[in-house]
Structures are given as C-alpha cells and as structure tokens.
Amino acid sequence: MSKKIILFLLLLNIITFSVVYSLSSVGDLQVIFFDVGQGDSIFIETPQKHQIIIDSGPGDKTLLQKVSSVMPHWDKNIDLIVLTHTDNDHISGFFELLDNYVVENILWSGVGSTSSRSEKWEEMINLEGANIIYSNDIDKIILGNVVMDIISPNDYIIEKYSKNANDISVVSKIEYKDSSFLFTGDITSKVEKEMIGEDIFTDVLKVAHHGSKYSTCDDFLSKVNPLIAVIQVGKNSYGHPTNDVLTRLSNFGIKVLRNDINGDIKISTDGNNYKIITNKK
Numbered sequence: 001m002s003k004k005i006i007l008f009l010l011l012l013n014i015i016t017f018s019v020v021y022s023l024s025s026v027g028d029l030q031v032i033f034f035d036v037g038q039g040d041s042i043f044i045e046t047p048q049k050h051q052i053i054i055d056s057g058p059g060d061k062t063l064l065q066k067v068s069s070v071m072p073h074w075d076k077n078i079d080l081i082v083l084t085h086t087d088n089d090h091i092s093g094f095f096e097l098l099d100n101y102v103v104e105n106i107l108w109s110g111v112g113s114t115s116s117r118s119e120k121w122e123e124m125i126n127l128e129g130a131n132i133i134y135s136n137d138i139d140k141i142i143l144g145n146v147v148m149d150i151i152s153p154n155d156y157i158i159e160k161y162s163k164n165a166n167d168i169s170v171v172s173k174i175e176y177k178d179s180s181f182l183f184t185g186d187i188t189s190k191v192e193k194e195m196i197g198e199d200i201f202t203d204v205l206k207v208a209h210h211g212s213k214y215s216t217c218d219d220f221l222s223k224v225n226p227l228i229a230v231i232q233v234g235k236n237s238y239g240h241p242t243n244d245v246l247t248r249l250s251n252f253g254i255k256v257l258r259n260d261i262n263g264d265i266k267i268s269t270d271g272n273n274y275k276i277i278t279n280k281k
C-alpha cells in the first residue's frame with residue numbers, strides 16, 4: 001500500500017472515528033464454520049436473521065453450495081460479507097457469491113494486492129453497489145441485538161505490518177448477550193500480541209492461520225481464554241494444524257473442533273449456552 005493511500009485512510013479515520021453502522025430490522029445466534037478444505041469460511045445468522053459471511057474458502061463454487069444449503073431459496077440477500085485478506089483460501093468463493101446474491105455491506109481492510117484475484121475483488125465490490133466499510137474507519141457494526149467489534153487492522157497495524165497480508169487480516173468479535181466469538185483470519189502472533197490490551201476475552205476462538213505454529217501464542221490464549229477453539233483446516237502441505245498449536249490449546253484445556261475431522265461445524269447459542277452440531281464424527 002502506498003503512503004498516499006495510508007494518509008487518505010488516516011484522514012477518513014479521523015472524520016468517521018466514532019461512526020457506528022446499524023443494520024437493523026428471534027431465536028439463537030448461529031455460527032457455521034463451513035468445511036471448505038484448506039481455507040476459511042464462516043456463515044453467521046443472528047437471532048434477528050441478519051446474515052454475515054466471513055471469508056469464502058479456496059474453491060469457486062463451494063461457498064455458494066454451502067450458503068444455498070443453509071438459506072431459503074427465496075432469500076438472495078446477505079447483510080454483510082467480511083473479507084479478512086485477499087489470499088486465495090479466503091477470497092475465491094466470494095466471486096460466485098457476489099454474482100448470485102445481493103450483498104448489502106462489505107467490510108475489508110481496503111488493502112489489496114497486485115494479484116488478479118485482488119483486482120477482480122475490487123472491481124466486483126465496486127459494481128455490487130454495496131456499502132463498503134473499511135476496518136480502520138469503524139469500531140463496531142450493530143446488527144440488531146448482535147454487536148460486531150472491529151479489532152484490527154487499524155492504521156497503525158496496516159502501516160507496520162502491511163508487508164505480510166496475513167497480519168493485516170480483519171479481526172472481529174461478535175457478541176450476543178453473554179456469548180462471544182473471535183475471528184482472527186490468518187494473523188501471526190506478532191499481531192496477536194498487539195491486541196493483548198484490547199477486549200479480546202471470548203468464548204469461541206477461530207484459531208488463526210489454520211493452526212500455523214506462528215500463530216495462537218500462549219500470551220494471546222491466556223488473554224482470550226476461550227472455551228472452544230475452531231481450526232478451519234483441510235488437506236494441506238504446510239503441516240496445519242501444527243502439533244505446537246494443538247499442544248498449546250490442550251495445555252489451556254480448550255475444546256478443539258476441526259473442519260478436517262468434524263466437517264461443517266455449527267455452534268449455536270441463546271446468548272449463554274452453546275450447542276455444537278457437526279456432520280462427521
């Protein structure tokens with residue numbers, strides 16, 4: 001990212017410092033960690049039926065198939081999509097989704113790359129006519145009785161870590177009553193440590209970067225203090241999830257769920273208690 005754009009975003013940040021978006025229009029909060037192979041894709045439906053998708057997996061069609069299996073055929077409207085960063089295993093399914101659904105709001109860092117998929121993403125979101133929200137412009141998105149805190153990246157993180165696309169992943173936390181979920185994209189422990197002073201205490205943690213040993217450090221885990229950790233991982237040649245991370249999670253006594261073992265993982269909550277449904281043993 002050039003300095004000019006950083007300055008422009010800084011300026012925007014000052015102007016819209018305390019802007020809070022409200023997407024409001026009952027049941028449980030449902031979070032489904034789709035089994036998309038080696039990549040991330042999470043579908044969230046709030047008690048008031050707002051739909052959010054964080055990342056879209058590596059395949060072209062997989063997300064579309066998964067979404068059509070959990071949404072009614074007549075509903076072609078998604079309230080919010082979040083792209084954590086433009087790597088293939090997070091961005092690829094969004095192209096078909098944008099072709100087939102009306103997306104109202106799009107949240108991302110605004111930091112693209114020179115890859116063709118990143119250029120295609122910017123082209124498509126501009127054509128979509130959606131409200132485009134940049135992570136460093138806002139603190140919260142309110143979806144009825146669910147609040148999404150946007151924790152990273154802010155201008156400081158973008159400027160310091162933009163050499164590594166993983167580290168400027170959008171990190172967000174969803175809260176409903178006493179329940180909470182933290183979504184970390186592919187950040188490494190360098191950025192996890194930057195967040196130690198933030199409100200990151202959470203019940204359900206989406207483990208960063210598919211269980212890479214360079215993420216999910218002890219300091220971060222002790223601050224987040226999750227009950228459940230979900231690893232979005234499929235067949236891969238990186239050794240994900242690493243024994244280092246599995247050991248750290250085990251040392252903290254955290255229940256681990258993995259897409260490569262459990263298939264699609266659905267966690268629903270009434271705001272206090274959690275129910276886990278998986279489609280494989």
Ligand SMILES: [Zn+2]
Pocket residue numbers: 039040087089090186209210
């Ligand atoms: Zn990834």
